[in-house]
Amino acid sequence: MLTRRTLLAASCIAAVSLFACERKTEPAQPAAPTAKPAPAAPQPAKDKKLRVGFAQIGAESDWRRANTESIKAEAAARGIDLIFSDAQQKQENQIKAIRSFVQQGVDAIAFAPVVETGWEPVLKEVKQAGIPVILTDRVVDVSDKSLYVTFIGADFVEEGRRAAAWLGKATDGKAMVAELQGTPGSAPAIDRKKGFEEGIKAFPQIKIIKSQSGEFTRAKGKEVTETFLKSPEGKQITALYSHNDDMALGAIQAIEEAGLKPGVDIKIVSIDGVRAAFEAMVAGKLNCTVECNPLLGPQLFDTVAAVVAKKPVDKRIVTKESVFEQSQAAEAIKTRKY
Amino acid sequence: MPEPRRASLPPLLWPLAALALLLCFNFLFTPGFFSVEFRDGRLVGTLIDILNHSSKVAIVAVGMTLVIATGGVDLSVGAVVAICGAVAATLAQRAPMPVIVLAALGAGLAAGLCNGLLVTRLRLQPIVATLVLMVAGRGVAQLITDGLIITFERPALVAVANRSLLALPIPVWIAVGIAALAAAFTRRTAAGMLIEAVGDNDRACRYSGVNESRLRLGVYAFCGLCAGVAGLIECSYIKAADANNAGLFLELDAILAAIIGGTALAGGRFSIAGSLTGALLIQALTKTMYMHDVSADVAPLPKGLAVLAVCILQAPRVKTSLARWAGGRA
Missing domain, CATH: 3.40.50.2300 (Response regulator)
Structure with missing residues (x-):
């Protein structure tokens, strides 16, 4: 009985302290600023x-x-x-x-x-x-x-344009693109879509044939790509444009499971430039990532x-x-x- | 005074009808929806994808159904999925497979027990008790993963959600197994009746000598365990633990599935087969949206409308008048 109570109390305390963590002030430096030399950055007082x-x-x-x-x-x-x-x-x-x-x-x-x-x-x-x-x-x-x-x-529109420019160059201006959008209504999703659409205007033979939100997550990116590939237009897809790396990484798995080679059968370009994306590029599964610093x-x-x-x-x-x-x-x- | 005639329409009728309607729609308007082919020893097709992806919701919905039947609710399942996924992914590269599975399921069980103890010992309202873990759980998962998305390449763990057994994806079999187990336990023993009794009137139950508190503790623990299984599947599916997004809004889908399936939110009546149908319906709807390029920002609307329709048809008042109308015409 006692142990159960203790367990309960412990979990309550853990929960409360977690709430507290959310708004904690960052202990920037020890409280006495005089003890340290003044930082290089200009300060008003x-x-x-x-x-x-x-x-x-x-x-x-x-x-x-x-x-x-x-x-x-x-x-x-x-x-x-x-x-x-x-x-x-x-x-x-x-x-x-x-x-x-x-x-x-x-x-x-x-x-x-x-x-x-x-x-x-x-x-x-x-x-x-x-x-x-x-x-x-x-x-x-x-x-x-x-x-x-x-x-x-970052200029998200410019990132979209760069992704489009790379795709145009890499595919000689010919591609059937599936697009994984970010969270609906978010600035990167809106602007990266806009920039990419602007960018592919220079390549009349690049068309977006599928476009859906993968909500910036791996799981949704994978699930949506799975649906793309099984749709009637699925067989025509030759390129994938993802609004972030995580969705592209999910998509890579879906493409592999469909028996295709990501990066070869379907060229993949995504945005962000996180480490996992570089690892995927080294493995030959991702073609290009547009950095978003x-x-x-x-x-x-x-x-x-x-x-x-x-x-x-x-x-x-x-x-x-x-x-x-x-x-x-x-x-x-x-x-x-x- | 004569009892009014009880509604005699089978409870599974409306969710099944809705599912059938949706499939009809897809048959007519979604090319390739029903094409299923046999490739590399497994079935491949949109229908199989629906089965596969609905299994996660279905597994959690089975646990949720029993909790709801006792008059409670478990809001923490989504967060528990994140915790268990984080546990599994952290151990993925350095522990033997049975340890990974036991640790993940153990975390789920512990979370469920924690909820159960808050409800039975402290007599907290279930919605409050589980809300604590719903909010704090994601923080716990973040602590475990150190805020990173942890990836792994452990073939045995990856197999859980990505391989097939007897032509069907493994998660489908897991869901079927858990549902069968729960159904057998509740319908072949007195447990189901007791759970419903607790949901109907827990005081009367206690006075007639039922250990209702142990029963409640049991269903919360089971629900936590189900969430643990779902967590294992989720992290296996993307070969990574994503503490922020794993199981996000899963609790809502699980509750929806249970309600669509005819389980009364006030407790006292439940249907496991109904919850499975509910889970299938939700996933089939989501897939239909994807297939028809419905943009994700409006997709919840048709989903909500479909759920509303099923729920209206199941409202006791509508049900009795429908049954009366059907009876009058017979």
């Missing part, structure tokens, strides 16, 4: 640590994890007090987190919006509180652009410092990115951080 709230989407992929790591590591290196919140893919959680940042009176708020729309009310509250907002990695759809200072992130911590905090110091910043800051093919994969994999 040496006696007061900069406080920045960051509302992350979640930890849905390796890419996102690398993104989080980069932001946390950079904050720690600069001695910035980072309040980090994980929204677990829910907009309402992000809105709650942003409101709590306002209440805590942070110097700047940065967030990667889960979806594009529905941000106006909360961003107006932030604006009234006089706190600058920096968007990372995804943009929001608001009519009043003064609601945020700048948007740092998650390591934007340094750029983010440069911008925060500039904004807090009231220096002008560009409304749009694009991250540095490249395209990797199979031939470069073995070499590039050695230096990948994520």
